[in-house]
Each structure stands twice: as structure tokens, then as C-alpha cells.
Amino acid sequence: MADSQRVLVVGGTHGNEVTGVHLVRRLQRNPQELTRDSFTAQTLLANLPAMAANRRYLEQDLNRCFTAALLNSEPQNGEQVLAHEINEKYGPKGADSPTDWIIDLHTTTANMGVTLVVQQHDPQAVDMALYVQQKMPDVVIFDENCTRDEDPFLCSIGQHSMLIEVGPVPQGLLRWDVFEQTARALAHALDFIDLRARGEDSLPSPRQADMYQFIEKLHLPRDEHGAICGMIHPELQDRDYRELSPGDPIFISVDGETIPFDYPESVHVAFVNEAAYYDQAHGLSLMRKRTVSWEGE
Amino acid sequence: MADSQRVLVVGGTHGNEVTGVHLVRRLQRNPQELTRDSFTAQTLLANLPAMAANRRYLEQDLNRCFTAALLNSEPQNGEQVLAHEINEKYGPKGADSPTDWIIDLHTTTANMGVTLVVQQHDPQAVDMALYVQQKMPDVVIFDENCTRDEDPFLCSIGQHSMLIEVGPVPQGLLRWDVFEQTARALAHALDFIDLRARGEDSLPSPRQADMYQFIEKLHLPRDEHGAICGMIHPELQDRDYRELSPGDPIFISVDGETIPFDYPESVHVAFVNEAAYYDQAHGLSLMRKRTVSWEGE
Incomplete structure (x- = not known):
């Protein structure tokens, strides 16, 4: 059966946030973890040169290269070239993007626990965050608070997007607590996409959530x-x-x-x-x- | 009065261990912190190119470049060139080094608290560590356990040496707790050199210490x-x-x-x-x- 949802799970957008890199590699070896009734998610390791160098980026933060303005300009460095290629493959960025969902896996050195970064103009993503919070009550919902065109994140080229940010963990190393929480939040997010694709809605109506707005x-x-x-x-x-x-x-x-x-x-x-x-x-x-x-x- | 002891305090041997870098800069602005009755310590920011890149090193870990074998060979990369220059200025490495003491400031992502790394063949350094431990009882003494010739550390080019290793702290950032503990351990170490230069000994005789041997x-x-x-x-x-x-x-x-x-x-x-x-x-x-x-x- 053809996937009813095109879903992309991304790691390595920042080359030294290795939790997402190793989790994506695990998912690639175990595709059943990426599969739900209505889809099998694809995976992307976004910035391979930065991963090889164990650096966040080489010339420019890749996760600042996906504004509409930059995607519509001549690329000026390696990361901007990469952003154009990724946008060509999984976008183009816009409300009609062929990719329904992008979930991007990040870490932070700050003591933020599991933070789900969404945009308030994407109510389906806010629903997703609320669903994950039902399953993992300590999760925090963070509103990045910018328009789709201004949004510089890789995941903004999908119709809907959520960034999973987990910490504290130093750059360039793996901690099991952070790794396992990231995997769990991602699994719930994929469940949500599947439930929604099948017309199910386990959220209260109207919904209500505490959100932190940048x-x-x-x-x-x-x-x-x-x-x-x-x-x-x-x-x-x-x-x-x-x-x-x-x-x-x-x-x-x-x-x-x-x-x-x-x-x-x-x-x-x-x-x-x-x-x-x-x-x-x-x-x-x-x-x-x-x-x-x-x-x- | 001429210094009776030549003492060198080093930061930035690893370019992304920024605690030592910022502490050395503070000391350079406040030389009274480096001054005791018998000496004013000098300072060195060891690997400026790695510091500028916020990386541990560019080509080879500088703190693995000070074995007798490498110092007596043609340098093969930028860090080996730097090691030769530092050895020329503050060494030559050996029991007769013109630098009496080198104290090198490091951090770790591991939860090691304040660890004082010494060599058992340098009993004055073990005395120094024991003195600091008297003042800061949680400090751990770590015996690197190799001969002077095999010792690859920058600080091994001094007659006596101690490496202060404090964590946990991610690479590339400052935490006050780690910064302040590092400053305090260093101040006690400088006090020890001064007491010893003036013939004073506050340590019990015979001494006894728990040490962790690599x-x-x-x-x-x-x-x-x-x-x-x-x-x-x-x-x-x-x-x-x-x-x-x-x-x-x-x-x-x-x-x-x-x-x-x-x-x-x-x-x-x-x-x-x-x-x-x-x-x-x-x-x-x-x-x-x-x-x-x-x-x-």
C-alpha cells in the first residue's frame, strides 16, 4: 500500500549533535521502528561533512539556511548548497510541500529535558506536541514564533514539522538517558501521524497547553x-x-x-x-x- | 627580587577547554593573583589556532606531543611545531628544565570533580596534590603512571608538573562552578610552591594519600x-x-x-x-x- 503520509526523520543537521545521528542509524537498520499502518518514514543524515568533522557546521549553521529568502538566492557556501539540495529533494518549502511531516532530532547542552519546538501557525504540529506531552508529561512545548518564510530550520520545508531538542548533553557524545528519551518522543510523534492519518484523535477538544514562546x-x-x-x-x-x-x-x-x-x-x-x-x-x-x-x- | 622559582600556568592546551583559557586571561589582567613572596608565575595560552577554531586541536592533540621521542624528531604537523617552540621557550624537557613548575588547566565532560593529575616519579608534585587536597578535601589525586620521557603532556617539560582537570563541563562553554574550583585549586598550588620555596612544609611526615593509578x-x-x-x-x-x-x-x-x-x-x-x-x-x-x-x- 502506498504511504498515505510522506514522513521524514532527520539527524545530523548539526554535525556534533550525535544523538540524532546514532538514532537515525539505528532506525535505518531497524525499519520496523519507522513503520506505522499508514506509512514508513524516510530518514536523512543532513550534514555529512559536519558530522565527519564532529562540528556543528563547516561554514554556516545548516539549520539557519532554510528561510525562503536563502532558498531563493544563489547559495554562498557549502551549507547553503546542501540546503538547496535538501529542499529540492524533500520540498519545495511551502504549504504544498510534498513532504507531510519532518521531524528533526537535536540536542542541547542546556538542562532543557525534552523540548518540542513547533510553530504556532502549524496547529497540527502543536497537536503533535500535545500528544507527545500526554505520553511524556515532563515534555515542554516551545513556540519558535516565526512565519514559515522566515523559519530558517530544515524541518520548515515540510508541510508540518517538529524539532525534538533534548538535553543536557555535551556536543560530540552519547548519553543513554538523552538517547532513549529522544527515541521515545520520536516514536510517539510517529504514532500521532498514524492516528491522524487514520482519522483518530485522542486529544481533548478544545485543546489547551502551556507553551513557551521565544x-x-x-x-x-x-x-x-x-x-x-x-x-x-x-x-x-x-x-x-x-x-x-x-x-x-x-x-x-x-x-x-x-x-x-x-x-x-x-x-x-x-x-x-x-x-x-x-x-x-x-x-x-x-x-x-x-x-x-x-x-x- | 629575582624569582626563586620559575612557574608557568598554562591554559588552552586543548583549544575547546575554555575554562583554562578564560582563567589565564583573568590572571593576565590581575597579575597579583599570580604573585607570591618568592615568585610571579608566567602564563601561556598554548594552542592559539585551536582556541580560535574552538577545537581540541587542529592536526594532533598538542598534549600528546611532548614525549622525548617527538621533541627529538622533525615536527610533522602544526601541533608538533608548537610543541618544539614551547619546549624551546620553557624547557628543554628534563630533570634540569629551567622551569621549576608547570601547572596546566584542563576540563573534562566526565563527572570527575577536581582531579589533580601527577606522576608518581615526581614526589614534589604528589606533595603539591596532597597539599591542595588538604585545602579541598574532595579533590582526587590521579597518577598518570608513565616515565618522564614517555610523558606526552605539555606540563612534562617542567621539572615538576601538575595538571588540574575539572568537570563535568561540556567543551566550548563556561560554568561558574568549574571555573571557580579551577581557580581555587590553582591558587592553593601556587601557595604550595611558595611555602616550599621558603622551606615550609605543612604536610604530615610520612605522608599518605589515596591515589588512582591509570x-x-x-x-x-x-x-x-x-x-x-x-x-x-x-x-x-x-x-x-x-x-x-x-x-x-x-x-x-x-x-x-x-x-x-x-x-x-x-x-x-x-x-x-x-x-x-x-x-x-x-x-x-x-x-x-x-x-x-x-x-x-
């Missing part, structure tokens, strides 16, 4: 030459998703001086001390926590 | 093509310095199969899931715990 990234303390000269305050380290209020300790200088949070409102934090953010000297992301309600299909 | 590294599970296909067992993850007995779970395959420890004796473990070991597919180090006694000077 606001902005903040820079680490930097000296007059732009060099990093401070780090996450120990009271904030490992406390992803906690509320941070104006005046709370946020950073500490290398000399041990506490730097308070200077912001007009209380917010929540994520990607606290993410190693991949250091190339831009970013220390964390700020989020708004919102309770969202929406109708079922 | 035996060998073990490979991660690998498939028929040599690719990694398993990881540290969750019961062993984060349990550095615990005893591991034959039959205990040591690895788990990506498919979830537990692999027991197949070894003729009970040993202790360190560098459990060190990211830097993955290039050689090593998963951990095995150690023998010994109680050592020796006479004071």
Missing part, C-alpha cells in the same frame, strides 16, 4: 573588545524554564561579580548556557509562558 | 566497520571513581542491550564518557586505587 536571545557579558568576560550565574545554571525577574542574578563576571537581570518584565529562560550559542556570544533565550487554547480538527 | 582506556562498543554502536551504561554514567567489578553493566548498545564488564579484576573508573575520547572511540579509563605512603623532604 522572545529573544541575550548576550553573555563582553569586554570592550567584544570578548566574552562572564558566564551564566550559578543560581541560573541548569534552571531552564524557570521564571527570571528583573534584578535576579543572571550572569557572573570572570572576576566573580554578579550581574542582575535588567529587563522590563519577568520572563522564562531556555537554552541556558548552550555551547552552540557561544559563536554569537549568546548566553540564553528569553521566553514568554502562555496558556493556549484551540479547537480540535 | 591502567588503560577501554573502547566503546563498535560494529564490524569500527563505528561506535553503543555508549556508557546509565548505571555507570556520571559515576567516576566508583569501583567497577567483573559482570557489572559497563556499556549499553544503541538497541538497549546491556554489556557487562569483562575484566579479570575489580578496578575504578575515570573519564567516563569524555567527549574528547570519541575520536579514538574510547569510553572510559580504568584505574587502580592505591594508598601510597612516602617520606617528607
